[in-house]
Amino acid sequence: MRHLKFAPSWLRFLTIFLLTMGILFRFSNLDGKVFWHDEIYASLRTSGYTINEAKQQLFNNRVIGKESFAQFQGVNPEKSLNDTIMSLAKQDPQHPPLYYIIARLWMEIFGNSVTAIRSLSACISLLVFPCVYWLCRELFNVPLSVPGVAIALMAISPIHLVYAQEAQEYILWLVTILLSSASLLRAIRLEDELAEERQKPDLFAIWSLYAVTLAISLYTFLWSAFVAVAHGIYVITAAKFQFNETVRTYLIASLVAFLAFMPWITVVIGEFFQFLISADKTTIQSELIPIFPFLLMQLSRIFFDIDLSSENSLGYVIALAFLTLVAYSIYFICRATNYKVWSFIITLIVVPALPLILPNLIAGSIRASIEPYLIPSYLGIQIAVAYLLATQLYNESGARRSFWYIIMTLVIICGLISSKVSFQAETWWNKGINYSSPQVAQIINQSNRPLLIGDALGNNYGNIFSLSYLLEPKVRFLLVNQKIPKIPDGFTDVFLLNPSDTWGKTIEKKYKLKTDIVYSDRYYSILKLAKARNVRRRNISSNNKLSANL
Incomplete structure (x- = not known):
């Protein structure tokens, strides 16, 4: 680890270059891709209208122009912020209101154009970089090497570019996951360092920060509950399954976060029972695809994505290559670090993904629309790969070091090619x-x-x-x-x-x-x-x- 505390100058310049390229890709051609189904519904909720209101005004056997749709795709004087929240509560409670509140305030300032709507996500995506730096600092306790490589990989990751140009809450969810995870690791480290001194004010502040960031994450996306479960498993594992002060404080902080989220939980539960007794259970279904090819392709898209179809055999060859890299990265981090490091990575990758994968194993197929739910797993995988690459830059063997230089170069080239192809395209697989x-x-x-x-x-x-x-x-x-x-x-x-x-x-x-x-x-x-x-x-x-x- 001590070798990783000093990053060579070329790595610093490379990180800055790739970070600059990633920012340019995020803000380029924002209105070029299809404004699609999920973004349309997100804009409808932001406007404050329900789908029934939109259908009553549009589907009435009258000839209209495209300008008639604008009323239901952004801020308008007929609906208020309260209507935005009520629209979500009535018809879409599985989407908590935080992103939609921010989006409405954003559109009141910058307008309702596609560029304006998507620029919110692009701006939020910039927060990913300082947050991932903080998380890696807390996890590995090194100032630049691993955080620098992690920032470089995430800057040109095609999967992050997709969400950074989507008018939806997923990139904000990634930021909240990073913040809550980093604050949790910080709190645990302070607990260990101050075990004897017990400086309560410092500990109270950082545990309060964790409770606040977890509550914000829950108000951004419901799947944050499984990230909280992953955090809980990690805390118990780090405490060696003993009910110590750290575990007790974690449970209190988590309880505070969930109590803060209780108003929206009651909305979700109420809507669930309303759905059970309702006669109309029609839902819009997305495509079912085989589960293992889907997971393989999604893993590949973290590093390389040029919108290859599922029938293209080249895509599976590339995916198997990245599967090998990811598998070795996880093996390496488990072998080279202590359990407080690798157990965090493993729980972040596995726990939020299991509720998605296990129910679909018997059927053998999975809905393509669930891919944003894997964002915590994408994050854990990228941190593991970043640690492997950063470590191998200091390998004592010249041959092995050269080999990993080549691997890192190929990963960077794949990310740059993917980002260039993606931001220029008019449609993409996620549409x-x-x-x-x-x-x-x-x-x-x-x-x-x-x-x-x-x-x-x-x-x-x-x-x-x-x-x-x-x-x-x-x-x-x-x-x-x-x-x-x-x-x-x-x-x-x-x-x-x-x-x-x-x-x-x-x-x-x-x-x-x-x-x-x-x-x-x-x-x-x-x-x-x-x-x-x-x-x-x-x-x-x-x-x-x-x-x-x-």
Whole structure:
């Protein structure tokens, strides 16, 4: 460890360079990627409207323009901050209100544009770097080597770039995890150093800081409860399973944090029972994928990500290479450090991930939408790899040192390439339901005077809002609620968005038109209405499969 206390000058310059590049990537092309389903719902909650209110005003069989959607995607004079909180409490309590309160205040200052909304996350992501420095200092007790490498890796990590450019709470959650973890380690260290002197004021201050940061983390994301469990397991392990003063103080601090979170817990519990007795249990489902390939790809995306599809064999080769690196990093940190160091890393990686993985092992598949819940595991893995690389820079063997220099260089190159590809792309794997929105928008924008018709079933609400950011002002929308639309004249092309088989056939019969499928995938089915003499009749019975999700 004493060798790690002095970082070579080249490592300092490298850290500064990569940190600068990471900041530039975070603030570049913020409005370039698809504004997708989850961001749309986050903006709806921030605006203070409920989804029912939005549907009542938009899906009413009237022709509207894209400007009509703006009211439900940002701050407006009709709704207050209290409406933002109540919207979450009524329809989305699994998302605590802290991020949405901050986002509303932010948009009141900087506006409702995509760049303004996403710039909040980009700014919050800058707090990750001092926080990870503090955490590594407390964990390893070295001033720069390990913290410097950890900052460098996180600055160019593609998974962090994804969340730093998302209008959601996940990057704020990462900051709160870092703060609560670092303050916990600081409190434990002070307990050990002041065991005899028992300087109560210092200990009270740092334990109070832990309670406050844990409460903030809980008000940011509910999964912080499992991070708290990981902290508890670590404290008990560090105390060698003895109920000492440290364990007692930790339990008191955690209890204070959870009591502070109690008002929102009651909201969550109330909504859960309301869901059980409600007749309407329809939910929007994300894609199910095999669990082990999913975990392998997510591990790879910590270091290298150019949006390779799950069918691309190259992605699995790269993922296996990084799996080897991560596995050796965990083995090395367990062998080279004492149990108070490696047990923290292991609990941070394993405990928050187990509730996600274990229930899905029997089924063999997992929902792709749960990947943000693995942020604590990403953090633990990156710290372990940073420790390995920083340690090997001082290896006594010249050959081994050269080998690890090459590994570190490759990891950095992978991160830089990934970040460059990611910030320039118009869509990415995390966009899920709306991954293909740019392709759909391109098809519709090619028409001279297009009309897009859709209802509010299934994923359509999010799809329509996502498309509204990409479609040109000439496009008009005719949104209906379980009704056959009255199609007005004056449009050169009419498109149907995800029509059910019955709905599509009824429209075809009423207007004596035929439907031509112009685009289809898992989440989008775009049909174009045309006169029979202008288009060859196609068999639209396949719409049963295309509309299975509606």
